Amino acid sequence: MTQDPNQAQRRHWLGVLAQAAPAELEAHLSRHALPALQWLRRPETGLMMVRGRAGGTGGQFNLGEVSVTRCAVQDDDGRLGVGYVRGRVARHAELVALFDLLLQDDRRRADLLPTVIAPLAERQRAARDVASAQAAATRVNFFTLARGD
């Protein structure tokens, strides 16, 4: 079996891939030759129960469910690519799993991190910043008025 590369790094790329648009990933994937592989788990859609905490920090409670699609793919070297995405787009989960598989190959990872993951992460950050900057434009300073006699 293969060694997991740095767990934090894998967490990072899986998170970025899950938030990317499937079309973006499709475009990137078309530039890479896939190794021989087999699907251990074809994409399947199901539910996960979202948990919250009372008061934000207290005891756990179940808030409600979310649709999730997942799949798993393996190459001949035994590397396991997993795809977990919110929603019901089967191809999105497949694309995440395929990139997760490729990214575990040391040689490919050196290429994919700067050419795929970093630009996607940057774009996601920028989109988040735009929304945050617009929200910040609605920041107010309320002041209470002293009651006149």
Add this chain to the structure above:
Amino acid sequence: MYVAVKGGETAILNASALLAQARRGDPAVAEIDTAQIAGQLRLGVARVMAEGSLYDEELAALALKQAAGDQVEAIFLLRAYRTTLPRFGYTVPLDTARMAVRRRISATFKELPGGQVLGPTYDYTQRLLDFSLLAEGGAPDAVPGVEPLPDTLPRGTDLLGEEGLIEPELPLPGDPAPTDLSREPLGFPADRATRLQNLARGDEGFLLAMGYSTQRGYSHTHPFAGEIRMGEVALEVVPEELGFAIGIGGITVTECQMVNQFAGSASTPPQFTRGYGLAFGEAERKTMAMALVDRALRCAELGEDAASPAQQAEFVLSHSDNVEAGGFVQHLKLPHYVDFQSELELVRRMRAEAAQPQAAEEQTA
């Protein structure tokens, strides 16, 4: 009691076709699509997701389209659909402190660290009908951005916590998994986790009325909106293949931290207490009402008399679900012919019996 009936197949098929025709409306007017519903009726979609207890904008939009805008029917459709999908497990509890905030206000702290962020709100608008929306106006001008907000904004209630002025909100010993009402029936006494799940998917109108009743004097909890925040939170799950948490995308939620007065007890000095509201999507009214009811339902734990409807867990939790309530109320329109026939005979017999002594009296007179 409902007794099965047969017949009416053609009538039922035609009624179904007529429903489809009524749903479509005037064919000369463009058909609405689910992307339009999800994008332009987002608050309606949010309510369907929250009370349907399933976060999926496209499915909620589809349910609203199919239900011709009837939210309770759309909620029913979503709840029914979820039963067809397998359950993969549970997410890591949401960390709302790390929310990508789009709105965040406090009615108690003027100088809230990080500031008050109004976001896309109706508050401070005149709430007059905007006739310009009758015409297709194109896209409104984009709001120019300023310096983005920090990634983490402290909770307003933390300010009170630092001084010990509010009860701490800590995980339970061992941080146990909560009971799940989608798996187990509601039982009493119901712990807070059970109550919060019930309220999170409870009918907004019902919770609003219950919360309002506490403000009008049916249980005094002296609420203040300590903080309300809305934005995107990351969803993390621990896949069985990996054994560590990964992000799978984000969802929009609204959170309300209500701060309430508490006089203290023999063992606890006077301090503020909490009511909590959390719901899928932009759902400010819902989470505020939820937080009021959550606080009212904590009466036993805080040594208060459960004298008012909003404090009675059996009453509140058993009647908050509009899928259950709608089903039971509306089943009355199904054929009850046999049932009613027996009632009819009973009333006739009672009337006959009541009339007999009178007739006998008239004879003797």
